[in-house]
Amino acid sequence: MRQSRTIAAQAMTGLMRERTVMLVAVMFVALVFVSAYLGWAATTTVNAIYADASAYLASVGQPVPPNPVTEGSPLAILRNLSVYVSLIGAFAAVLTGTRLIEADRTAGTLPLMAARPLERVTYARGKVEALGRATAAIILVAAIVSALTLVVMPQVRVGAADWVHFVGFFALSWAYVMVFGLVALGAAARFSAPAAGLLGATVVWLAVTFVLPAITGNVTPTAAINPVSALAAAPDTAAFQLLGDLFGPLSLSESYKFISADLLGYLPDGIQPRGLIPPLVDLLLALGISGGIALAGCLALDPNQGGPDA
Numbered sequence: 001m002r003q004s005r006t007i008a009a010q011a012m013t014g015l016m017r018e019r020t021v022m023l024v025a026v027m028f029v030a031l032v033f034v035s036a037y038l039g040w041a042a043t044t045t046v047n048a049i050y051a052d053a054s055a056y057l058a059s060v061g062q063p064v065p066p067n068p069v070t071e072g073s074p075l076a077i078l079r080n081l082s083v084y085v086s087l088i089g090a091f092a093a094v095l096t097g098t099r100l101i102e103a104d105r106t107a108g109t110l111p112l113m114a115a116r117p118l119e120r121v122t123y124a125r126g127k128v129e130a131l132g133r134a135t136a137a138i139i140l141v142a143a144i145v146s147a148l149t150l151v152v153m154p155q156v157r158v159g160a161a162d163w164v165h166f167v168g169f170f171a172l173s174w175a176y177v178m179v180f181g182l183v184a185l186g187a188a189a190r191f192s193a194p195a196a197g198l199l200g201a202t203v204v205w206l207a208v209t210f211v212l213p214a215i216t217g218n219v220t221p222t223a224a225i226n227p228v229s230a231l232a233a234a235p236d237t238a239a240f241q242l243l244g245d246l247f248g249p250l251s252l253s254e255s256y257k258f259i260s261a262d263l264l265g266y267l268p269d270g271i272q273p274r275g276l277i278p279p280l281v282d283l284l285l286a287l288g289i290s291g292g293i294a295l296a297g298c299l300a301l302d303p304n305q306g307g308p309d310a
Contacts (some may be wrong), residue, residue, distance in 0.1 A: 007126025008133065015134055021095050025138050026089040032142040035084060036149040039077030043153055046175060060171045073265020074156045075165060078146050079227040082260040085173045086209055086253050087139065087225065093177040094205055096196045098182030100127050100152050110303035124298030131181045136174055143170040169263040175287055176256045181204050182290035186297030212251035216244045216274050230257050231271050247277020252286050255279035
């Protein structure tokens with residue numbers, strides 16, 4: 001355990017010097033601030049319109065309906081975060097997982113590590129721990145910004161149950177991005193070519209984010225970046241029913257967005273998850289499989305392939 005923690009600490013230090021990884025992480029945090037601003041602006045606008053409408057209805061003796069802001073879930077103002085996590089957050093995890101291996105390969109430290117009494121499982125455990133810390137850090141920043149937004153938002157009252165759902169959403173988001181980070185980690189360890197691991201993991205990310213939703217639910221790329229449109233019901237045809245049953249379990253972005261919508265309180269009525277596997281079970285299975293991919297890749301890692309002299 002001490003060796004794996006040492007590897008994780010060294011890997012985290014190296015990640016702090018990776019400009020590309022840090023740039024994407026900063027971009028994700030910036031989008032979190034954008035999401036907070038959009039939620040604040042939308043809520044403020046609705047409140048202003050409601051105040052004017054209430055004053056007018058009261059002046060003409062008409063009943064005043066309840067404020068729509070207070071009728072729905074207060075967490076719904078964070079719905080854009082599910083899109084940002086599935087896009088930038090997941091891609092940041094792909095870059096992080098790739099660089100955790102490629103940094104050692106580029107620096108030429110893999111042959112030195114192989115010459116020491118270090119088991120491959122220990123190396124894999126250290127890299128996975130570093131990946132978990134890095135992804136947890138950006139998700140934690142997003143959670144802090146979102147929590148502050150909810151606290152200062154006008155006319156928004158967040159109860160204890162809402163905070164439980166809030167924590168559940170960000171735990172879910174961390175698990176989701178870890179799936180792609182683990183796949184990238186395993187691919188980078190398995191393939192010695194510098195671009196092979198990144199390319200393979202990116203293809204998986206693109207397929208899960210855009211291709212599979214189009215196949216299973218007729219979700220276009222523009223709809224996939226809309227948190228509500230991405231939840232639209234699939235066409236009621238035998239072909240889409242069959243495709244949903246076959247490929248629904250592979251469409252992790254749909255599973256993630258379905259659970260996110262349920263936790264944040266903006267899931268449309270009557271919408272059912274696609275596929276035969278419940279979304280949460282689907283995500284947990286994907287997390288386990290991706291962990292196996294990372295472990296298998298590290299166990300098959302050849303420390304003498306690639307590197308600065310390849």
